[in-house]
Amino acid sequence: MKKIILSFLFLCLICSACGKKEPKIDTLGQIAKRDKLIIGVRDDTAPFGFRDKNGNLIGYDIDLANIIAKGILKDEKKVEFVPVTASNRIMKLNSGEVDILISTMSITEQRQQILDFSIPYHIAGQAILTNRASKATSLKDFEGKKLIIVFGSTSENNLRTNVPEVEILGFKTYKDAFNALKAGKAQGIVADDTILYNLALNDGSVKILPKRYSQEPYAVAFRKEKESVRLIREVDYIIDNLQSTGRLNKMREKWNIK
Numbered sequence: 001m002k003k004i005i006l007s008f009l010f011l012c013l014i015c016s017a018c019g020k021k022e023p024k025i026d027t028l029g030q031i032a033k034r035d036k037l038i039i040g041v042r043d044d045t046a047p048f049g050f051r052d053k054n055g056n057l058i059g060y061d062i063d064l065a066n067i068i069a070k071g072i073l074k075d076e077k078k079v080e081f082v083p084v085t086a087s088n089r090i091m092k093l094n095s096g097e098v099d100i101l102i103s104t105m106s107i108t109e110q111r112q113q114i115l116d117f118s119i120p121y122h123i124a125g126q127a128i129l130t131n132r133a134s135k136a137t138s139l140k141d142f143e144g145k146k147l148i149i150v151f152g153s154t155s156e157n158n159l160r161t162n163v164p165e166v167e168i169l170g171f172k173t174y175k176d177a178f179n180a181l182k183a184g185k186a187q188g189i190v191a192d193d194t195i196l197y198n199l200a201l202n203d204g205s206v207k208i209l210p211k212r213y214s215q216e217p218y219a220v221a222f223r224k225e226k227e228s229v230r231l232i233r234e235v236d237y238i239i240d241n242l243q244s245t246g247r248l249n250k251m252r253e254k255w256n257i258k
Contacts, residue, residue: 086152
C-alpha cells in the first residue's frame with residue numbers, strides 16, 4: 001500500500017510539472033529574442049518623420065528611433081519602421097503590429113487611459129495655419145467658419161472646447177489637409193506648430209498665427225500592460241541621457257525645430 005501511495009504522489013508531481021506554463025516574456029524580452037525593434041512612425045510629418053527624395057524615412061523621430069534601437073540592441077540598424085497615421089497608430093500598437101510608437105504623439109489624459117508613455121522628448125504647441133491674406137488673429141475669429149484637423153490628433157478636442165461653433169473638416173494626412181486649405185475648402189488648419197512650420201516653409205501664400213493654444217508633450221507610446229514596464233524604463237533612461245547631454249537640442253538644430 002505504501003508503494004502505491006508513493007507512486008501516486010510521484011505521478012501527481014509529474015503531472016503538476018507538466019501543467020506549468022512557461023512565464024510570459026515581456027516586451028523587452030521579445031525584442032531581444034527577435035533581435036529587432038519594430039517602431040510605428042509617421043512618414044508625413046516633417047521634420048519629425050517623412051521621406052526624402054529617394055523614399056527613405058528621415059527626421060527627428062527617425063533619429064530618435066535609431067538611437068533607442070542602438071541603446072536596446074547595440075545596433076541602430078536593428079529596427080523596422082512601420083508607417084502609421086494619426087488615426088490608426090494606437091490600433092497598430094495595441095494589436096502588436098509594432099512594439100512602440102514614435103509618431104509625434106502627445107501625452108493626454110484620455111490617451112493615458114489606454115497607453116503608457118515615456119518621459120517627453122519634445123514640447124510642441126498647437127497653432128493655426130491660414131492664408132496670408134486672412135485678417136484673423138486668433139481662434140475666436142474662426143467661429144462659424146471651417147477649420148481643418150487631421151484625424152486622430154488632439155486638435156479636434158481643442159476646437160470643440162474653444163470654438164464650438166466652428167465647422168471641422170477632417171483628413172487622414174497633413175498633405176491632404178494642406179491641399180484642402182490651398183484649394184479653399186477651409187480657412188485654416190489647426191495642428192502642432194512644428195508640423196505647420198514645415199508646411200509653410202516654402203509657401204509664401206500661407207502664414208502661422210502667433211498664438212499657441214496648448215502644450216503638446218511628445219513621447220514614446222507603449223501598450224498599457226505590465227509587460228511594458230522594463231521597456232519603458234529602458235527608453236526613459238535613453239531619453240533622459242539624450243536630454244542631459246544636450247543631444248536632443250542638437251537633434252532639434254539638425255532638423256530646424258524651434
